[in-house]
Structure formats: C-alpha cells, structure tokens
Amino acid sequence: MSKSKSTASRSNKYFLLALAIVALCSLGIRISRLAERPFHCDEAVQAVKFGNLLEEGHYEYDPQEYHGPSLYYLSLPIAWINGVDTLAEMNESQLRLLPVLFGTTLILLLVLAVDGIGWGGVLWAALLTGISPFMVYFSRYYIQEMLLVFFSASAILCAWRYSRKRKAVWSVFTGVSLGMMFATKETCILSWFALVMALLLVLLQGKKLKLLLEIPISHLALAVFSAAFMAALFFSSFGTHPAGVIEAILAFPHYFTRAGGEGHAYPWYNYLRLLFWHREQGVLWSELLILIPAIYGGVRAFLPRFRADSGLSRFLVFYTLILTVLYSAIPYKTPWLALGFLQPAIMLAGLGLAELWRDLNNVFARFVFGIAILLALVNLAQQTWRGSFYYAADERNPCAYSHTSKDLVRFVDQLHRIVALAPDAKATGVKIVAPEYWPLPWYLRDFENVGYWHTIPTDPEAPVIITSPEYQEAIDDVVKGDYFKVLAGLRPGVVIYAMIRQDLWDAYLKEMAGVEQ
Amino acid sequence: MRNIFIITLVLAFGMILGACSPKQDSQPEKETGTEEDIQTEAAAVEEDVEVAEEESVETEGAEEAAEEESAESDMDKVELDLDYPEPLFQGTPVPVDLPNLEKPHTKRDALMVPEGVENLALGKEISSSDEFPIIGELSMITDGDKEGVEGTYVELGPGKQYAQVDLGQEANIYAIAVWHYHSQARAYHDVIVQISNDAEFAEGVTTVYNNDHDNSAGMGVGEDLAYIETNQGRLIDVDGVAGRYVRLYSGGNTANDMNHYVEVEVYGKPVE
Numbered sequence: 001m002s003k004s005k006s007t008a009s010r011s012n013k014y015f016l017l018a019l020a021i022v023a024l025c026s027l028g029i030r031i032s033r034l035a036e037r038p039f040h041c042d043e044a045v046q047a048v049k050f051g052n053l054l055e056e057g058h059y060e061y062d063p064q065e066y067h068g069p070s071l072y073y074l075s076l077p078i079a080w081i082n083g084v085d086t087l088a089e090m091n092e093s094q095l096r097l098l099p100v101l102f103g104t105t106l107i108l109l110l111v112l113a114v115d116g117i118g119w120g121g122v123l124w125a126a127l128l129t130g131i132s133p134f135m136v137y138f139s140r141y142y143i144q145e146m147l148l149v150f151f152s153a154s155a156i157l158c159a160w161r162y163s164r165k166r167k168a169v170w171s172v173f174t175g176v177s178l179g180m181m182f183a184t185k186e187t188c189i190l191s192w193f194a195l196v197m198a199l200l201l202v203l204l205q206g207k208k209l210k211l212l213l214e215i216p217i218s219h220l221a222l223a224v225f226s227a228a229f230m231a232a233l234f235f236s237s238f239g240t241h242p243a244g245v246i247e248a249i250l251a252f253p254h255y256f257t258r259a260g261g262e263g264h265a266y267p268w269y270n271y272l273r274l275l276f277w278h279r280e281q282g283v284l285w286s287e288l289l290i291l292i293p294a295i296y297g298g299v300r301a302f303l304p305r306f307r308a309d310s311g312l313s314r315f316l317v318f319y320t321l322i323l324t325v326l327y328s329a330i331p332y333k334t335p336w337l338a339l340g341f342l343q344p345a346i347m348l349a350g351l352g353l354a355e356l357w358r359d360l361n362n363v364f365a366r367f368v369f370g371i372a373i374l375l376a377l378v379n380l381a382q383q384t385w386r387g388s389f390y391y392a393a394d395e396r397n398p399c400a401y402s403h404t405s406k407d408l409v410r411f412v413d414q415l416h417r418i419v420a421l422a423p424d425a426k427a428t429g430v431k432i433v434a435p436e437y438w439p440l441p442w443y444l445r446d447f448e449n450v451g452y453w454h455t456i457p458t459d460p461e462a463p464v465i466i467t468s469p470e471y472q473e474a475i476d477d478v479v480k481g482d483y484f485k486v487l488a489g490l491r492p493g494v495v496i497y498a499m500i501r502q503d504l505w506d507a508y509l510k511e512m513a514g515v516e517q
Numbered sequence: 518m519r520n521i522f523i524i525t526l527v528l529a530f531g532m533i534l535g536a537c538s539p540k541q542d543s544q545p546e547k548e549t550g551t552e553e554d555i556q557t558e559a560a561a562v563e564e565d566v567e568v569a570e571e572e573s574v575e576t577e578g579a580e581e582a583a584e585e586e587s588a589e590s591d592m593d594k595v596e597l598d599l600d601y602p603e604p605l606f607q608g609t610p611v612p613v614d615l616p617n618l619e620k621p622h623t624k625r626d627a628l629m630v631p632e633g634v635e636n637l638a639l640g641k642e643i644s645s646s647d648e649f650p651i652i653g654e655l656s657m658i659t660d661g662d663k664e665g666v667e668g669t670y671v672e673l674g675p676g677k678q679y680a681q682v683d684l685g686q687e688a689n690i691y692a693i694a695v696w697h698y699h700s701q702a703r704a705y706h707d708v709i710v711q712i713s714n715d716a717e718f719a720e721g722v723t724t725v726y727n728n729d730h731d732n733s734a735g736m737g738v739g740e741d742l743a744y745i746e747t748n749q750g751r752l753i754d755v756d757g758v759a760g761r762y763v764r765l766y767s768g769g770n771t772a773n774d775m776n777h778y779v780e781v782e783v784y785g786k787p788v789e
Contacts, residue, residue, distance in 0.1 A: 281667050282652040394773050407706075407771045414731070469702075469745065486730065487704040487743040489771025495702055495745060509738065512731055 015119040016111070019126055023107040026130035029384065030100045030139045035092040037392040038404040041491075043142040044439030047095055050075050051087030051445070059237045061244035063251035067144045069234045069244075070184040074098055074147070088446040092142075099146040103139025106150045110347070112157035115164060116312025117351040120358075121297075125350025128290055131380045132346060133387040134275065137399040138336050140388060144185045145336040149343050151180040152191050156319070156344070159199075160312050162219075163211075171219040175226025182227070183234035186251050190326050191340060198318035202311060258332060265331035271324070271338045280396040285383060287342075289376040294320075294345045297352025300359075313351050320344040335401045395492040404439055404491050411488035411498065412443040414508075415464065418500055419447070421507045422463060428504075433460055433475065434468040434496060465499040472497045628754055630691040630784060637690075638763070638783040642683045647673040651775065655680065663780035665699045665748070675774040677707065677734050681764045682781055687714055689757045690785035693725065695765060696750035698777040704745050705776070707734040707768035710753055712760035723760065726753045734768055750780070759788060 039047065050072045053059040059069055075098050084090050107126045114122055129135050139146050155177035162170035181188035203209045235244040278285040298320075301313035323341040327333070353373065360366045391397040393406050415430075422428040430450040432440055437452055444450050453460075456471055461479050472485075484505035486498040500508070643655040653671035658680055662669045673680065690712055697705045707729040713722045727739025744751060763783050767776045 282672075394775075405772050406774050407769065410769075484730070485743075487745070487771060489703060492772040493701045493703070495704060495771050509731060 012119075015114075015123065018123055019108065019111060022123065022126040022130050023104055026107055026126075026136075027100070027104040029130065029136055029388075030103055031097075033389060034096045034100070034140060036389065037140070038406055038409045039092060039439045039442050040141070040143075040403055041438040043092075043095075044404075044442035046071060046142055046144075047090070047442050048087065048445070050095070051090070054079055054084075054090075055086055058240065060241045061235050061237070061247055063247040063254060067185045067187075068183045068248070069237065070147055070180060071098070071142075071144050073234060073238075095142045096140050099139050099141055099143075102146045102150040103135065106146075106153055106343070109150070109153055109157060110350075112161055113312060113347065116160055117297075117347060118354055120354030121347070121351040123350070124293075124353040125347045127377070128346045128349055128380070129343070131377065131384050132287060132290060132342070133285065133380065133383045134287065134335070134339060134342055134399060135346070136384045136388050137392075137397075138339055141336065143336065145339055147184045148181060148188060148191075149339045151177045151184060152188070152340065153343055155181060155195065156315070160315075163311065166219075168219055168222055171223040172226045175223035176230050178223070179227035179230030180234075182231040182248070186248065186255050187337075189252060189255075191323065194319050194322040194326060197322050198315050201318045202315045205314065206311070259330045264334055266333040268328045270333050271328055271335075271341075274335055274398040275338055275342065278398040280398070283386075283391065283396045285387070285398050287380070287383075289380055290342075290346055290349045292349075293352035293356065294349035295352070296356055297348040297350070300352060300355045301348075313348065316344045316348050316351075320348060335399050402491055405489035407489035408439075408443070408491075411486070411496075412440075414486070415444075415498065417511070418504055418508045419464070421511055422504050424449075424463075428464065429462040430464040430466065431457070431460055431462040432466045433457065433471055434466065435470070436468070436490065436494060437466070437496075440466065440490075463501045463504055467497050467499065469495060469497060472499075475499070628692055628752055631757075631786065634691050634784045634786055636782045637684045637688050637785050637787070638682045638781055641685060644681045644683070645673060646678045647776075650674075658682070658778045658781050661780070663696050663750070665696065665779045670698060670777050670779040673776040673778075675769060675776075677766060677768040678776045679764050679766045680778055680781065681716075681762055682783055683716070684761050684763070684783060684785075684787075687759055687761045687788045688783075688785040689759050689788060690725075690755045690763070690783055691757055692755055692782075692784040693753040693763060693765075694750050694780075694782040694784070695753070696748075696779040696781075697746050697767065697770070698779060699746045699748045699750070701772060702745055703770045703772040704743050705767040705770045706743075707766060708741075708743075708751070709734060709736055709739065709766040711764045711766075712755070712758045712762070713764070714759070714761050716762055718762070718764055721760075723758045725755045725758060726751075729768075734766060736766070755785075757785075 045066065049066055053072045054076065059072055061069060075095060078094055078097055079085070079090060082090075082094055084094070107129050110122045110126050110129070113125075117125070155174055158170050158173040158177055161167075162174055178192070181191060200209075203211060231248070232245045233239075235248040236242045237244055274285075276286055276288050276291050297313065298317040301310050301317055320341050323344070327337055327340060356369065357366065360369055387397050387399055391400070393400055393403045395403065397403075419426060419428045419430075426446060427448045430444065430447055431453070432444075432450065433453045433456055435454055441450075441452065456474055456478070459478075460467075460475050461481065465475060465479070465483070467475050479499070482502035483499035484502055486500060488496050488498060490496050638659045639661055641659050643658050645655055651672040651674060653668070655671055657669060657671045659682060671680075693710055695708075695710070697708075708726060709724060709729060710726040711718060711722050711724050713720070715721055724737070724739075726741050727737065728741040728743050729736065729739045730743070732738045763781070765778075765781060769776065
C-alpha cells in the first residue's frame with residue numbers, strides 16, 4: 001500500500017469515528033425524555049392502528065387514511081424485544097423509538113455521500129441533521145414522516161452509489177428504498193416526481209442524458225422488481241391481503257383530492273415561514289442558519305472551481321427546489337411535510353459550510369467563521385431544546401401543530417387515580433361523548449369499559465362521562481346521578497368536561513386528603 | 518450469479534418478516550363491556566354502598582345475599598354484545614383559532630357595589646412568584662389594557678404561580694375582575710384569590726375565590742367553579758373585605774402549563 005493511500009485510509013477512519021460520535025450524540029438528544037410530550041392525535045391514531053396489528057396479528061391497508069403499513073410492521077420488533085403483546089403494555093417511549101432509530105440512522109446514511117459532497121460536507125450535514133429543531137422534533141414523533149425522509153435519502157444516496165460504481169447491489173438498494181417510500185406513505189409520489197425531474201435536469205444540464213441509456217436493463221429490472229416487491233410485501237400485509245396492493249395504487253387520486261386542504265390549507269409561503277422565521281407570541285424560531293449555508297452550497301455547486309464531480313450536489317439543488325415548490329403549491333400543509341425538502345437542504349448546507357471553509361483562505365477569516373458557526377450551532381441547539389422539551393406541546397412551537405395539551409396528561413393521570421378507587425377499578429364504565437376525543441383512546445387503552453360517541457347516545461349515564469362544552473348542557477339534562485365536573489384541555493382551544501360520579505369524586509378527595517396527611 | 522444471490526436475499530428477508538408477524542388467530546378477541554354491564558355494575562356499586570352503611574347490624578344477612586347473588590350470577594352468565602362504540606379514527610385535527618367570546622345571550626348577573634367604588638388597582642405596583650416573566654411585563658396586569666392580544670398580557674412560568682397587587686393602602690374591596698387570557702377557549706386551574714394587609718400573606722388572609730377542586734395547589738379545597746376564559750373575564754364578589762394586597766394564584770391552564778394575566782381590576786374604596 002502506498003503512503004498516500006495509507007494516510008487517506010487513516011483519515012477516513014477518523015472521519016468515520018467523528019460521524020459515529022455525531023450520530024451517537026444525536027441519538028442521545030432524540031431519545032431523551034421521549035415520553036414527556038403528550039401523544040399528538042395523529043400519533044395516537046397510528047399507535048392504536050399498530051395496536052390492532054400487535055393484538056390481532058393482522059393488518060389490512062385502508063386507502064382512505066393513515067398511510068402505508070411500514071410504520072406498523074417495523075414497530076413490531078420493538079414490541080417483541082420488549083416482550084409486550086398488547087397495546088396497553090406499550091408506552092410512548094417504545095413507540096417513538098422507531099422514528100428515533102430512523103432519525104439517527106439517517107445521519108449514518110450520509111456516509112454514502114462522501115464522494116459527492118466530501119467528508120467536510122458529510123460531517124457538517126450530520127451535525128446539522130443532529131441538531132436541527134425540525135429534524136429532532138419529528139424524529140421523536142410516532143408518524144410515518146421520519147421513515148419517509150430516511151427512505152427518500154436512502155433512495156437518493158443508493159442511486160448515487162450506483163452511478164459511481166454501477167454495481168447491481170446498489171440498484172437493488174435503490175429499488176428497495178423507493179418501494180419502502182411507497183410502503184410508508186402514498187404521498188411519496190411527490191418525491192418520486194422530484195427525483196425523476198431532478199435527475200433529468202442534472203443530466204440535461206451536464207449534457208449527459210445518454211448515461212441513462214448506458215444503464216444495463218438487468219440493473220433497471222432489479223431496481224423495479226425490488227421496489228415493487230417491497231411495496232407489494234407491505235401493502236398485501238405479507239401476502240395475507242393481496243387486494244391491498246391494488247388499493248394502494250388506487251389511493252393516489254384520493255390523496256390528490258385531500259391536497260386541497262381539508263382545514264389544513266395555508267398560503268404558499270407557510271413552510272418557509274415555519275422553518276425560517278416563525279415568531280409566535282414573543283417566541284422566535286428560525287432555521288435560517290441552515291438555509292443560508294444551503295443557498296451557498298447550492299450556488300457553489302454551479303460555480304467553476306467546484307470539486308471534480310458535482311453531480312450529487314447539483315441533483316440535490318434541483319431536488320430540493322422542486323420538492324419545495326411542490327409542497328408550497330399544495331394548499332394542504334402540515335409542518336412535518338417540510339422534512340421532505342429540509343433533509344436535502346441540510347445536505348446542501350453541509351456542503352455549503354465545507355466549501356465556505358475551503359474558500360476562506362486566511363486565518364482571521366477562518367477564525368471569524370469558526371466563531372460564527374459555533375454561535376449558530378449553539379442557537380440551533382437552544383431552539384431544539386426549547387422545541388423538543390420546554391415548548392414541546394406549546395402552540396407557539398412551529399412543530400407542535402394542533403398538538404395535545406400537557407393538561408390532558410394531567411387529567412388522564414387524575415382519571416386513573418379516580419378509577420383505581422372505584423369498586424370496578426379499570427372495568428368502571430367510561431363514556432366519551434364529544435365531537436373530538438383523540439388522543440383519549442390511546443390514553444384510556446387500559447380501561448376495559450370505555451365507549452366513544454360523536455353524538456349524544458340515548459343513555460349517556462356512566463360512572464365517568466367525558467364530554468365537550470357544547471354537549472355538556474344536553475347531557476346534564478339527561479343524566480340522573482350527581483356528578484362533579486372537571487375541566488381539562490384536549491389541545492389549545494379545545495376543552496373537555498369530565499363528569500365524575502359524586503361518590504367516585506368524594507372517594508378521590510378522601511384519598512387525596514389522606515395522601516396530604 | 519451475484520444478482521440471483523441478491524434477489525434470494527431480498528426474498529428471504531421478506532419471508533422472515535412474514536414468518537415473524539404474529540398469526541391472525543393467535544390472540545383472543547379483546548373483551549369489552551357493554552352499557553348494560555355498566556348499568557349492572559353501577560347498580561351493584563350502589564347496593565354495595567348501602568350495605569356498607571348498614572354493615573354493623575346486617576353483616577351476616579348481607580353475606581348471605583351476596584352468596585345468593587353470586588350463585589344466581591354464575592347460573593345466568595352470558596356473553597353480552599358490545600354496545601360501546603369503538604373510537605372512530607380521525608385525521609390530523611384542524612387547529613382552533615377562534616376567539617372564545619361568550620354566546621351573545623349570556624349576560625353576567627349584575628353585581629351591586631356601594632356608590633363611589635373605583636378600580637384601585639389601575640397603575641399600581643405588581644409583584645409575582647415569577648419575577649422574570651417569560652413574555653411581557655408585570656406592569657401589564659394593571660395597565661388598563663385588557664384587549665388580550667400579543668403585547669397586552671404577561672406570561673408567568675409553569676405550575677403554581679401568583680401575581681400580587683399592592684393597592685398602596687388598605688381598602689374595602691367589593692369586587693375583583695381578572696382576565697387571564699381570552700383569545701382562546703381555555704380554563705386556568707386552581708384559581709385562588711386572596712386579600713390581606715400582610716404583603717407576605719402569612720396572616721390575616723381572606724380567600725375570596727378558590728376553584729382548586731382537589732387541593733392540588735395545597736391551599737385547601739375550593740368550592741368555586743372552574744370556568745372557560747372569555748372576554749368578560751371573571752368577576753368576583755368580595756363584599757367589602759378590607760386589605761391592602763390582593764394575591765391571585767393559578768396553576769397552568771388547559772392549553773399549556775403557563776400562567777397568564779391580561780388585566781386585574783380591584784374595585785373598592787380606601788379605608789378612611
């Protein structure tokens with residue numbers, strides 16, 4: 001081995017070690033106090049859907065809602081490792097561990113981009129992924145989004161590896177990633193469109209379109225087969241529900257219809273505002289410190305004196321822009337959808353910081369850059385702490401969209417203590433009569449006699465009735481027993497009334513007084 | 518050859534995952550009670566209570582009755598149909614962003630006070646358990662601006678916190694009005710209002726409002742009702758209690774665990 005090869009190999013080892021340390025620290029941030037934030041309504045819905053798979057051992061794809069099945073199937077090993085086989089035994093931390101693992105592995109995945117954006121770019125991108133407030137917040141969120149982001153990045157980077165080495169294994173991995181994107185969320189069609197368009201633009205711009213024709217048919221077939229196989233495997237519920245595959249394809253028009261908004265319609269600039277300048281009731285949030293180097297990295301990729309192969313960086317520029325435009329143009333907007341274009345933007349930001357460091361060729365400039373970047377990282381980390389912990393469920397947090405109030409956890413805890421004192425304990429009847437009650441089905445999953453109504457039933461009487469202010473008067477007129485009413489917050493602007501039968505409430509007060517003494 | 522190997526690997530991975538997924542019929546159906554169950558159980562509970570009250574004289578009789586009931590229930594055991602509906606799944610909830618103004622027909626009862634009573638809190642000094650509010654200034658609590666929008670309220674830290682008004686001299690207080698936050702439907706927990714001539718509230722304390730229904734604030738169980746914030750605030754009838762300081766507690770709210778004050782007004786007459 002030559003001396004230069006040996007030095008490069010040693011230096012690669014150091015870079016790998018640095019990447020592993022960043023990933024480990026990111027895991028530490030993501031895994032901390034996982035159960036602290038209340039379950040969002042969407043997390044609760046996904047958890048209860050997963051519970052059906054866990055308890056009944058069967059899943060059937062629903063083309064109307066809840067997206068692909070990968071989240072549920074990939075959660076199973078976590079339940080098995082923890083030795084639980086009912087939803088009641090599972091907790092928030094166990095479920096959120098899945099997005100945490102994907103959010104962390106995403107950082108390690110960046111190693112595949114080394115010969116596209118350099119080791120400097122990879123390490124900066126890893127660091128920014130590790131502490132980006134949005135990336136951290138949604139790595140701790142039990143919905144499909146972080147899985148989709150991971151598989152999208154995996155598809156891009158595996159395809160990049162294939163373009164460099166032309167090995168069949170990378171075409172298979174690319175196919176698997178594309179298939180898993182679909183098996184995770186049908187809306188991946190937007191990412192697929194952006195992927196194809198960005199690829200064509202990069203090749204057109206570099207006058208390398210003929211490279212497409214040089215791909216062996218066998219490799220293309222392998223990629224297509226792998227993608228189809230993975231998607232079919234999951235949508236058919238591992239062969240037990242073959243109709244799921246057709247239903248998944250037919251679901252596309254449904255999701256196009258939903259793109260109209262359904263109460264989540266926001267102006268085109270909403271994502272840019274959420275990500276880069278969100279000031280709400282005196283609290284400012286901004287990931288401008290990622291946007292600015294991303295712009296520099298993007299511009300730098302098209303300037304002369306750039307590294308030998310600019311294919312990946314230019315692809316990322318096109319892909320990020322197309323996806324941003326697509327998501328901004330669609331009226332339906334929720335904060336987690338921004339991750340789709342934030343992740344490639346972070347890779348560009350990593351590239352931008354590495355290039356800026358190279359472009360600054362005097363010590364003083366590099367010193368100023370070092371101080372500035374340190375302050376920027378501290379600011380991002382501080383926002384992440386605020387967003388994922390202090391303001392995790394606060395409506396001022398741009399990530400906390402229509403989020404469950406912490407007050408609900410307080411109330412559920414109180415309800416558990418009340419019911420524990422009841423003669424029937426968890427078999428005590430609980431009737432929930434309200435237009436909106438999620439995520440209560442998650443929090444009351446261990447109750448044996450709980451029912452849910454969107455409208456007032458003929459007989460709403462039960463030891464515990466949970467209702468909304470608009471139904472409360474009508475229920476008051478119907479019930480015969482004496483009840484004590486407790487107010488609790490479901491989410492900002494939505495309160496619920498818990499009507500506790502007086503004897504249960506008295507027993508609770510007696511117990512509380514005993515605890516005080 | 519390599520391609521075949523890869524395909525085999527992928528297929529094997531799929532088969533392993535398939536084999537590992539739990540069998541469809543390996544779990545028993547989850548049992549859920551019925552409305553009838555609950556009524557029966559509720560009736561049983563009521564009976565239990567009655568028996569407990571009379572237990573000193575009728576213990577033996579109750580035991581016999583319980584045995585008979587138990588034998589009967591064993592004979593009549595049937596599996597009842599489910600009557601409770603399962604939760605319907607719901608998409609991402611739409612954020613609520615409407616001011617929670619009370620319905621137009623709801624009118625607060627008139628509160629009668631002596632002639633010449635005025636807001637003694639206006640512009641007066643405020644102190645708090647949270648000396649460094651997260652948002653706003655403590656002075657906003659008595660600045661006369663009760664609009665409730667950003668820039669007109671103060672946010673105190675999480676959990677139990679208080680704000681205290683110093684009226685400058687002892688006064689007979691007839692009413693206290695408080696606006697916590699009224700741009701959204703929310704209720705504040707453990708709202709407790711006290712009056713005293715002692716700035717430390719160590720002695721001579723009169724509690725004029727307390728809706729801490731379970732003594733979670735540790736200041737005694739209150740009988741007053743919890744309420745949803747509106748633009749009408751909360752008007753507390755104080756009935757001439759004398760004191761220089763008014764202290765208002767709260768312990769977070771239904772939207773978050775912070776404490777807010779848009780305005781506090783203290784209506785009274787200085788003691789001559």
